[in-house]
Amino acid sequence: MTESKVKFGLKNLHIAVRNGDTAGEVVALPGAVSLSLDPQGEQSIFYADNIAYYVTQSNQGYSGDLEVAKFPDAIRQALWGEVLQATDKVLYELATAEPAVFDLGFQIDGDQQERLVWLYGCTATRPTLGSTTIAESKEVQTETCTITSSPLANGLVKSVTTAETTAAVKEAWFTTVYVPTI
Secondary structure, X not given: OOOOOOEEEEEEEEEEEEEOOEEOOOEEOOOEEEEEEEEOOOEEEEEEOOEEEEEEEOOOOEEEEEEEOOOOHHHHHXXXXXXXXXXXXXXXXXXXXXXXXXXXEEEEXXXXXXXXXXXXXXXXXXXXXXXXXXXXXXXXXXXXXEEEEOOOOOOOOEEEOOOOOOHHHHHOOOOOOOOOOO
């Protein structure tokens, strides 16, 4: 298959909360709007002979913003420890709740093929809270959180399909978290 020349579109967002070194059940997160992640890490330059003699970079994962239409209540409970009160069915947030570590899966379309991604060891800030009044027309209000991905203990940061990835791997991509043999 030919490799895509361009990419567009974000869909098929999924999460899997981690339990230590193990990824949990994969759950769909509908309403993907945008994802913008910047690489994290430092560059070190060693100078000798009046030149940059040796240059190295550390890979500390990615960090950036995830925007969705609305985070479902079940996702809020899984990622941010929000609690659904048993009797009154009110969802509440506690200041002492610790965010979950999770893997983030998603699909980016291209002109020739889709690109499937798993980003490992993620945490997310609590999502934005707000809305605006309705004026002449209704405008959809979205929610945004900041995602930080850190390498797993074995150094794994992300996995991405290629033009040569088998159909079987692509078909199973969002049923379980893909973890390569390193």
